[in-house]
Amino acid sequence: MPSLLKERTEAALNPRQEAAAGVKHVSRYRRNAARWFRGTIGILLLAVVWEVAPRAGLVDPYFVSPLSDVIAAWWKLVTTGQLWDHLRASLVRSAAGFSLAIVTAIPLGAAIAWYSPVRQLFTPVLEIFRNTAALAILPVFVLILGIGETSKIAIVVFACFFPVLLSTISGVASVDSQLLRSARVLGLSPVTTFRKVVFPAAVPTIFTGVRIAGAAAVLVLIAAEMIGATAGLGYLINYSQYNFLIPQMYAAILTTSLIGLAINYTLVAIERRLSRWRA
Structure with missing residues (x-):
């Protein structure tokens, strides 16, 4: 009953x-x-x-220039193929530098937050470079690496590295102690604890730095391309301004804004996929 x-x-x-x-x-x-x-x-x-x-x-x-003139100039760049050439050059450089920064900054940030000897060794040096503006150090990269692709990718790596590093350190260091105690009670090894508990809990904080780095990858590269390049959106903006092609200049600027939006929304989608465990 x-x-x-x-x-x-x-x-x-x-x-x-x-x-x-x-x-x-x-x-x-x-x-x-x-x-x-x-x-x-x-x-x-x-x-x-x-x-x-x-x-x-x-x-x-x-x-x-009126928006209609800018759109007309943008469409002309598309149909002639100029925009694709400059866009491809910028995307390759920014993607390479952004990827290298993530691959190096996340493991190093996790090690600094997880192991105190590593933190004591690297923190003073990183603090020195962290407070150095990326564009201020660009001439050094040009002198050492030349004016080619390597220096531009290096400046993107430098600009993207520290936002990802600091967010990783903050995310790993601020994991709830209750989660760590639960992992110890369950008998998880340190490696398993980090892989199954610490890193997933730190993903939202890490992606804050990744999104900042995604914006920096485009902004710093555009500035670097204005100084010394023969292709890229920064070069196109500078060339258009010097030759008084004002609608074309705004078309290139608008393209960089659209790229920044696309990168941001892509990273947000990846973050949501990796953080599906959250409410």
Whole structure:
């Protein structure tokens, strides 16, 4: 009899739970739709201001081209193939430097946070370089590595290394002590504890630095390409400015912004996939 009563009670509760879940799903969908709608309205307002302000004489149209002229210049760069050549050069350099920074910074940051002798050995040296601006040290890279691809990739590595390193140290060092005690109670080895407990718990903090590094990979590279390069978006911006190709200059700048957005959203998607255990 009690089991029958329990089954009937569960049967009565299940439709209610399903209805509550459905309402929650619809509410979440509406919130997301409202957020995207407001964001789209904001972008459209910016586009309207960009188009109207130069044509209305609020700003000098020679120095701030209307958005339609910028889009026309961007499309011309696409159809002639110039944009793809410069975009490919910049993406290869930034991707190489960004990848090398992640591959080196995450293991080193984890070792610094996990082992005190490593922390005592590397911290003073890293503090010196961490407070040195990437662009300030660019001439040193050019003198040592030359004006070719190696110096540009090296400056990207330098700019991306420290955000990832510091976020890794912070993430690993701030793991909840309760998790570590639970791992010891379960008899996990230090390697297994780090792989199964510490690193997954530190992923959200690590990705904060990774996203900062993703933006730095593009920004620093653009600046480096302006100083010495024959291809890349930074070179295209500089070349367009010197030759008074103002719409083309804005088209190249707009392309760098779109690349930054794409990198950010890609990293956010990867972070969510690696952090599926979180609520």
